[in-house]
Amino acid sequence: MSEQTERLPYPSDLSDKEWKLIEPHIPNPPTNRGKKRVHPYREILNGIFYLLRSGCAWRMLPHEFPPWQTVYHYFRLWRLYGIWERINAALRTELRIANGREPEPSAAILDSQSVKTTETRGVRGYDAGKKVKRRKRHILVDTTGLILMVVVHAANIQDRDGAKLVLEQIKGTFSRLQLIWADAAYAGQLVDWVKITCGWVLEIVRRKDDVKGFQVLPRRWVVERTFGWLGRYRRLSKDYEGLTESSQAFIYAAMIHIMSRRLAKIEPLSR
Template sequence: MRRRRYTSDLTRQQFKRIEALLPACKAGGRPRKVEMYEVVCAILYVLQNGCTWRNLPHDFPAWQTVYGYFRRFQRDGTWEAVNRFLLRRTRKKAGRNPEPSAGILDAQTVRCTPQAGLRGVDAGKKTNGRKRHIVVDTLGLLLVVFVTAGSVQDRVGAPILLGSLAKRFPQLRYIWADGGYSGELVAWAKQVLSWVVEIVKGVAGQRGFVVLPRRWVVERTLAWFTRSRRLTRDYEGLPETTEAWFYLANIRLMLRRLEPAP
């Protein structure tokens, strides 16, 4: 008997887009008995609803199995690889060059739950938690994410993030960022990466929220992702786990663009 569909589920057509990208069974191991479609839907259920693994509905595979696949694909880089693959397909469908040449950089600080590990106080936001440093393309699609303690300044985390970005997207040449990244980062990016980092400054006398050129794109992406309850706070013991959830949130977003649900 087939289970009833959850709103977090992928359609079968959406799953076909990534099925071949998921690693096969280990050589010499037991045949895989679980259906990978159900495993991926269960992982997205946790992402969307923010529940603990042990509280997965019983019509999904056993939570230990689902969690095991999530961790395995996190450690071997599968989620990030699927994100890069779909990114190129989504950009091509939107009439863009599959390889991005420009991006927008920003960071978001969120509170940690009591069990989360690494943390620090963001003095500017007066928040004790973690900071998510991200770069998105001009469509708002996630290119790369790097999670640190909240006490790490934006301009300190940015060189690590941009260095990782340069390896994955060699055609990138231009980055927009806010005033928190001004100073040495601009010169470093020019000298080391041959990139232009343009600082988008706020409007003089600005009070309250104002939509700023280019910066609104990355802020919109962060808003998209925090609609997933697993990302409203940081529940994870390891920063790498939070990064995996970011890639999964972006994967789901791109699949819905590539294969809209009927």
């Protein structure tokens, strides 16, 4: 493992190829300000990805990594400056192009996932369906399941209102976007709101009444698969974060980890 400190690797560590894909998107601070950085960015990222995959607390980060305070500092700093979103967008574009697609999507799928919270302070709400205090993760993905936008909010916000929080943020971002698929929870006035406010078509994918039990719904399975990918990261099994912004950053970080591994299998090492 070149460019790596002397230690045994963890399964979540970045390979040389994966690091070369992410490295150009990590901002370097001005050289004439502050202390000189001691720990390499690659090891800081490895610490964040270890925490994501293992589900451990910051203070339980193995000692082979930089001090947990340093790793947390950069996670927070990159959250504040929107770096996680930018890396997610850059790798998503690269992966779409590598798969023979246009850089931007013309269609997307919308859905939410309700997750339990812990005793950590922060925004949460009562989910009447699950009868427990939770948060909701609202995600918009392209037709391959790559995340376009994430918004985490209290579970007492209805899906239609949560959808507006997502769609208002991406309005004007994706010039090719025309169509969004969603389930019956988003039917009703939201369809007209999307058309009038955003200029997109919101198409509701409904279950067939004559089919009992589980059924795979067209297009809807794509976003469910994305939630399945995120489920491999134990830090996301519940919402442990005090701030919803940190919850969103961890979801983007998980997708960055997933996409870098896929791209590394396609891209040559020299860039």
